[in-house]
Amino acid sequence: MNDRPRLVLAGLSGGAGKTILTLGICRAMAAAGLRVRPFKKGPDYIDAAWLGLAAGRDATNLDPFLLPESLLLPHFLEKSRDVDISVVEGNRGIFDGMDVAGSCSTAALARQLDAPVVLILDATKMTRTAAALVAGVAAFEPGLNLAGVVANRTAGARHRDILRRSIETLAHVPVIGMLPKIPKNPIPERHMGLVSDREQGAVDAILDGIAAVVREHVDLDRLVAIARSAPPLPDVAPDEPGCDAPLSTEADSGGAPVIGVVRDAALWFYYPENLEALEQAGARLAAVSLLDDAPWPALDGLYLGGGFPETHVEALAKDTVMRARVAGLAASGMPVYAECGGFMYLCRGLVVEGAHYPMAGVFPVDTTLCAKPQGLGYSLARVVADNPFHPVGTLLHGHEFHYSRCQAALEGGLPGPESFCLRMERGVGMHAGHDGLLFRNTFAAYTHIHAHGAPHWARNFVKAARVWRRGKMPPAAGRG
Structure with a gap:
């Protein structure tokens, strides 16, 4: 007890x-x-x-x-x-x-x-x-x-x-x-x-x-x-491997893969357990920023959490070197995972009060900041397309809280349902009940996940970073 x-x-x-x-x-x-x-x-x-x-x-x-x-x-x-x-x-x-x-x-x-x-x-x-x-x-x-x-x-x-x-x-x-x-x-x-x-x-x-x-x-x-006065709690162990238990990892003579985690005033929404899960799956984490010119270490993966890109939109848009760096990492096939605010940064542009600000341009869509929530609350997302992070068929228990909406970029329409990796069974997502865009090995969604509710995520992320490091990782099937 x-x-x-x-x-x-x-x-x-x-x-x-x-x-x-x-x-x-x-x-x-x-x-x-x-x-x-x-x-x-x-x-x-x-x-x-x-x-x-x-x-x-x-x-x-x-x-x-x-x-x-x-x-x-x-x-x-x-x-x-x-x-x-x-x-x-x-x-x-x-x-x-x-x-x-x-x-x-x-x-x-x-x-x-x-x-x-x-x-x-x-x-x-x-x-x-x-x-x-x-x-x-x-x-x-x-x-x-x-x-x-x-x-x-x-x-x-x-x-x-x-x-x-x-x-x-x-x-x-x-x-x-x-x-x-x-x-x-x-x-x-x-x-x-x-x-x-x-x-x-x-x-x-x-x-x-x-x-x-x-x-x-x-x-x-x-x-x-x-x-x-609270009574003692019983000794209980999880029924399946969770993030508090070390996860088995493949041997890697090159050392732990390095996953960059964007942590600055624009993007900083992370559950500590998500970061712990990546480390326990074998990764070494490196804090990086989109808002300064400090050099980044050599990375094998990149994690962009949620946050407030809209409050730093001018600085993000003006830094063309940083935008090109992130776009280049995505184009190289490096595994990149983005949630909500991170997705907004990876889009073609962000519209705030009618002004269009260029972002990294990884995905051919814009996001527009709105006065009222466009997605709010618990979400259930079914994985319907291959990607490096979530197995097809998995039901993700997540949540969304975003005032932005996904819209067509100036020169094109919104992607069709076949372009998305997630079908929303509860929640809004990006468009028409779908979420989760994929470009090569870059995955982005409005859906936030908790590593305890998706124990496969950290293992797959680290595995993808390790494989990419070895130069063997092709783009996910049918994308990019």
Whole structure:
């Protein structure tokens, strides 16, 4: 059995204040000397990056849709090892999942982790009704351990007093904290959520300020006690090789293949497990940037994650040397894998506010930034065409979150269905229910994957990089 002090922070809806509260709790506990491991439920890169900064340890994404059930608890056990407390931030409303049954909800995750839940409640213009809401949450689903409530956006001493007495005497759930209204969001938001930590100045001062508010208005000692009340977890091993276990690799007398990972202010959306999986499959990773002129090492593969190419579009477009370098790598047949923002960079151009900016030109399409999301949420993509990364027939559990849409380049139409590697069974993709363009050995899609949900991906990527290094890799069948 494994003692893993842990708690889940949940809300009644998005915007309840979960992220700010979780940031403050992680920062305050870390400052008090506790070793804190933050977890983020759901497909999210930006909140996870902030949580990692707050705790001083990388945040880990936990999601019952992206991770197979056989791997979720082993993954949590591995990542919560050697820390004092694990803090899991939920997403959306506590019972909101993929369907009316609430599958893949925050409550479902809390049950899988056998973790106590602390509910953050937006108490704006509410007193006794808050008790009814809390009582409803406590009784709604069997197996939920609602251990406490933090009331958010409270108005004053009288409001807080009535709230506390109502919730504790009528709903019989302890109130752990009462947060005041904060006049201004300490972390500004924009179209894809919180502003990136890479763009926000004085990050430490911001997090310390949030921690100070939480420290003053939330009983951190009681939160620690709640976390420590969680029962021991059983010893479990994954049913199949996951990313926490070393993967067998082919012998390579030339050394580990080198995969470049674009990490800069334009592209930085990566699950840490994806990078770990590449290393465990035998690769050596090298950080590279699209936004400076520093030379790149000799590469055997390239990984372009998601991000915000639209916020750096002028710099990306002006660097003709970099665009030609990336296009040349793709044309050479090197294995290249791109997700969302990385796909946008590999296109012919990116249109922002009516202006067309040239990109790397690997794919004969443009993307256009829109005012509203063009793809949002969990996705299911069936692999329907040969490519170096995903076997045909595989059903990928992924997610998409993009404000851009794929459109025809100025001189041609959009590719037909036969040009795509993925058929969307859930989600939007690039065009007409399809996703995943392929040029030679360069694959790009709006679909983000998690390495635990696609254990073949890292092995195939590294195998392709190793084969290319040996000079034996032809273009994927029927493409390029």
